[in-house]
Amino acid sequence: MPAIITVIPVKVNGDIAPKSDLGSTILESLGANGIELQDGDILVVAQKAVSKAEGRIIDLAKVKPSRKAIRLAKELHKDPRIVQLILDEAREIVTIKNGIIITETRHGFICANSGVDQSNLARDNAAILLPANPDSSARRLREFVKKQQNRNVAVVITDTFGRPFREGQTNIAVGVAGIKPIKNYIGKKDMFGRKLRVTEIAVADEIASAAELTMGKSAGIPVVLVRGYEFEHVSRASVKDLLRPKKQDIFRHTGNR
Structure with missing residues (x-):
């Protein structure tokens, strides 16, 4: 039977102040919401909270x-x-x-x-900018949680992007730590025994999108806990694994101004 995945919103009281201790704020907010971290949890953090804490205003x-x-x-x-x-x-x-x-x-x-x-x-x-290095931001948060609570969690930093081929926006991962952001099925067999040749699942983006359903844009929920998803742990994860090389991007225009 497939595992049950739970998406838990984490209310943060007040706004994230510039240069504030985001790791402590997240752990305090988890405690205030009665949430105890477990090994294998995924902390999903909105980019804007990270950027504010890092003084990117x-x-x-x-x-x-x-x-x-x-x-x-x-x-x-x-x-x-x-x-x-x-x-x-x-x-x-x-x-x-x-x-x-x-x-x-x-x-x-x-x-x-x-x-x-x-x-x-x-x-x-x-105005606010993206974090200078979202992967590093995610790693710092992951290491902070490990040091403070001895929990082995993954961290996904997210932002809302549009897409060239669909209406509406969706949350995607812009920084990751502790989780392989893409799951490769190439060479494995489907349910009918056919070998898969191109299938790769952007699991970090799918986690980001699931978290967005509980974040909202004005609800004061910049942090979401995803529990129950069995992901592949990696020590030096990077969102760069999700970036398609320019020469392979068939949607990209090169007529710059």
């Missing part, structure tokens, strides 16, 4: 837009300071269409506006 008054940012902002009817942050966080502009700048971020993610966001911020005139 930018005061727009201190951003000086370049000529390129000013030109693009005028074309797209955007704040030139936001456009400058998008350019700063981008490794490459993939395409610009329908008022949206699609970039490849410094991390290798293909997303709108380099992940630069202004929602759910207590401060006006500010």
Whole structure:
């Protein structure tokens, strides 16, 4: 019989303060919600909570837009300071269409506006960036839990991305620790004995999406505990395993501006 997987929301009182101790906040919130960690649990943490704790909030008054940012902002009817942050966080502009700048971020993610966001911020005139290294952020949280509670858990850091071939957004993994983010079925047999040739399951993304169902956007739930999923443990996991090489990306446009 398949295992029962449980998705448990973890309410955090108040907003995550810049430069705060996110690991302690998470453990305190688990305790306040009457949740005791077990080995094999997966902690799913919203990117914005990580970015806030790591001080990735930018005061727009201190951003000086370049000529390129000013030109693009005028074309797209955007704040030139936001456009400058998008350019700063981008490794490459993939395409610009329908008022949206699609970039490849410094991390290798293909997303709108380099992940630069202004929602759910207590401060006006500010923007928040993705963590500088989400895999490292996830590893620090995992190691903190191990040190404080001697529990062997996995950590998945998530963000909400759009998709080029479907409407709506979905949560995906942007950082992982302790869990192999992709499950490879190539060479195994299906239920009728046929050998699988291309099937790989993005388990970290599926965990992220399941967690999003309980997070919401304004419910004060930046942390979710997933319990009961038997995942493959790895000591040096990386979300890079989920990034498709540019030469294999049939949806990607190369006509940059």
